Amino acid sequence: MRxxxxxxxxxxxxxxxxxxxxxxxxxxxxxxxxxHVGNMRTFLLGDLARRTLRAEGTSYRYIQNITDVGHLNDDVNIESGEDKILAQAKLERKDPFEIARFYEQTFHEDLEALNIEPADAYPKASDSIGLITDLIAQLIYIGAAYQGRDGSLYFAARSFKDYGAISHNSLDQLQAGHRFDTVSADVEPGKKFHADWALWKSASVNREMTWQTPWGVGFPGWHIECSAMSIHYFPQGISLHLGGIDLRFPHHENERAQSNTATNSEFVRQWVHGEHLLFDGKKMAKSSGNVLHIADLRTRGIDPLALRLLFLENHYRTQMNLTWESIQAAHTTLKRWRKKIASWPQDGVVDREIHHDIINHFSDDLDTAGAILLIRKIERDESIPEAKKRATLLAADALLGLELDHHDELTITHEVHELLIERESARQEHNWARSDQLRDLLLAQGIRVTDGPEGQSWEAL
Ligand SMILES: [Zn+2]
Structure with missing residues (x-):
């Protein structure tokens, strides 16, 4: 695979x-x-890479971290230095670890909904404090990190000569005026140079989610956890490092500086980034309400795997604009494929040539869009017997992950669709009377609605 x-x-x-x-x-x-589904598009990248390697007969291991502590908000509350998890805990009046465990669980459920295969391990930052502090001690010993006037520990960006190679920046280009300045002025007054970053933040003993270390009480910076965990799991280096394009700088630059310095090697062989996902032409952001979750698809009666199909139809390196129309179209296509496959005879054999063509598309920089076009061509090609089409498409599904052998007769009517949307809004407005009334109306139409932490879900009776 390239x-x-x-x-x-x-x-x-x-x-x-x-x-x-x-x-x-x-x-x-x-x-x-x-x-949100933009995050899920990045995580899908790891799934597609693994499925392709498996089809090629190459062995792999896959690790994904869970950031459950200390991640200062990069874009919203940087001035206040507020921790996202602590802020959410305050908002929901819950214990921060309870918040983290809850959203960690929903993350796994979302992965499952999109048929994203689980990682070999999901190390948590809060479980890796020992690894993190060991690595920081090592960086201090090497001379690449120091304790600032505020008690926090910083990585000295200028100690890593090759800083900026992933994002094609250099420390000279990262001048004053960049948001580093905001950070140094308001949140990190202790650092010596504007591009230095915190490895460990000192904190008051009253703060939740802090740990005792030789340098005082505090919590880890975000960038250091990925170095600590990846060096722990892959001491011989990483073959393939994945992430969203927004992580390229500063997160991955900082991670590379830390890992390369600590291991005295080019620790990551290859950096691969997935592009942004837009929704209705705009960046997905909770602050503007322009955000889409897996639960929103279910509310509208859309199979989350329709979203997976839509992602496959767009190359991971292209900025993609999601709309309800495109999601609905993918849902229709997926249903049509499943229905046809269910109706085709089961005694066919896989067309080896087509199968290899599909694998080749995946191997060529994950040209999933090309693979889907090929599948559409096979669907229309009357020269291929239906039994062979069925066997070939089901074999391709090991790469596609669309559950093409899954078929139920359920199609919801426009009226049911509208009732489901109306009920979800009634619930959001805490109009329980109306919500119960709509639930009964839906039941009368053979649709049972249940309510869970992610909103309503429904099934046909
Ligand atoms: Zn990371």
């Missing part, structure tokens, strides 16, 4: 490392709210 390397700016062959397997690390979620 994938585009952000640092080298070219396609390079994915290769096993010294361990003998392709060791993959993907930056995981900060578990303080529901992951």
């Amino acid at each position: 994938l585009y390397d952000t640092k080298a700016r070219e396609l390079i062959e994915v290769r096993p490392g010294k361990s003998g397997s392709v060791d993959i690390y993907c930056c995981g979620p900060t578990v303080y709210r529901f992951a």
